[in-house]
Amino acid sequence: MDIRSEIAARAERIEAVIAGYLPKEEGYQKTVVEAMNYSVKAGGKRLRPMLMWETYRMFGGRSKVIEPFMAAIEMIHTYSLVHDDLPAMDNDEYRRGKKTTHAQYGEAMGILAGDGLLNYAFETAVKAFEIEPGNANIGKALQVLAKKAGVHGMLGGQCVDLEAEGKEVTKELLTVIYHLKTGALLESSMLIGAILAGATGNEQRQIEQAAGELGLAFQIQDDILDVTSTIEVLGKPTGSDEKNHKATWVALGGVGQAKQEVERLSKHSVALMDALVVKNEFLTRLMLELMQRDR
Numbered sequence: 001m002d003i004r005s006e007i008a009a010r011a012e013r014i015e016a017v018i019a020g021y022l023p024k025e026e027g028y029q030k031t032v033v034e035a036m037n038y039s040v041k042a043g044g045k046r047l048r049p050m051l052m053w054e055t056y057r058m059f060g061g062r063s064k065v066i067e068p069f070m071a072a073i074e075m076i077h078t079y080s081l082v083h084d085d086l087p088a089m090d091n092d093e094y095r096r097g098k099k100t101t102h103a104q105y106g107e108a109m110g111i112l113a114g115d116g117l118l119n120y121a122f123e124t125a126v127k128a129f130e131i132e133p134g135n136a137n138i139g140k141a142l143q144v145l146a147k148k149a150g151v152h153g154m155l156g157g158q159c160v161d162l163e164a165e166g167k168e169v170t171k172e173l174l175t176v177i178y179h180l181k182t183g184a185l186l187e188s189s190m191l192i193g194a195i196l197a198g199a200t201g202n203e204q205r206q207i208e209q210a211a212g213e214l215g216l217a218f219q220i221q222d223d224i225l226d227v228t229s230t231i232e233v234l235g236k237p238t239g240s241d242e243k244n245h246k247a248t249w250v251a252l253g254g255v256g257q258a259k260q261e262v263e264r265l266s267k268h269s270v271a272l273m274d275a276l277v278v279k280n281e282f283l284t285r286l287m288l289e290l291m292q293r294d295r
Contacts, residue, residue, distance in 0.1 A: 157181030183215025
């Protein structure tokens with residue numbers, strides 16, 4: 001089975017996990033719950049819960065305690081997309097061929113759906129205590145989830161990115177934006193998997209570094225594809241970064257330099273994984289696929 005078929009098979013299993021944790025569409029607040037579920041069900045590769053799950057398995061984890069966190073990380077990722085699409089941000093009306101949440105339910109309900117998903121992510125994650133009440137690592141995993149999603153992680157990156165619009169951006173600042181905006185949730189995913197499986201402190205730090213470099217390479221590859229790919233292959237309009245005068249790795253150094261940086265980061269990220277005593281061949285192949293993807 002090739003890597004994309006393996007990813008698809010795992011994504012199908014993850015879909016079932018996420019579906020089991022979605023809120024019921026009932027009560028006076030039914031509309032916002034419908035909007036939340038619409039957003040989560042809109043599609044996606046489920047890469048973050050997949051990275052979490054595979055890291056957990058690599059360190060010997062076998063309990064269902066990981067599942068609430070798998071659902072929670074996808075809810076947080078989805079809320080960020082819902083808010084990114086709002087008129088005050090990117091003002092996008094379609095994502096993955098479907099109407100965005102605010103386009104379907106209205107701007108106010110789009111805001112509430114994003115807020116709802118962020119809150120419900122933590123309602124979901126704490127259900128891990130019902131599965132393993134005495135597991136102290138659940139508290140540590142919750143700390144990581146909160147920090148990497150907040151002002152010192154993804155949200156902070158979005159803020160820096162927003163304030164950088166129309167200004168001269170250096171590679172140093174762009175690296176900070178990419179590390180926070182894209183890398184933080186990938187770090188959260190893999191680090192939580194390691195923590196819940198009982199990885200040592202040194203192993204956790206190594207996983208976090210590898211995931212951070214994965215996030216940076218992932219975003220730079222996205223910049224490259226915006227210039228080199230086509231709408232047919234990529235599934236979304238290309239050339240938008242240049243059209244919107246957005247600072248990217250390609251804009252600052254060219255496609256060639258961007259490709260070199262992706263290769264450097266890819267090699268080092270995988271080398272960090274290979275240096276671990278525990279192994280997960282699929283996880284390593286998944287990371288390479290994400291960093292060197294063509295769509």
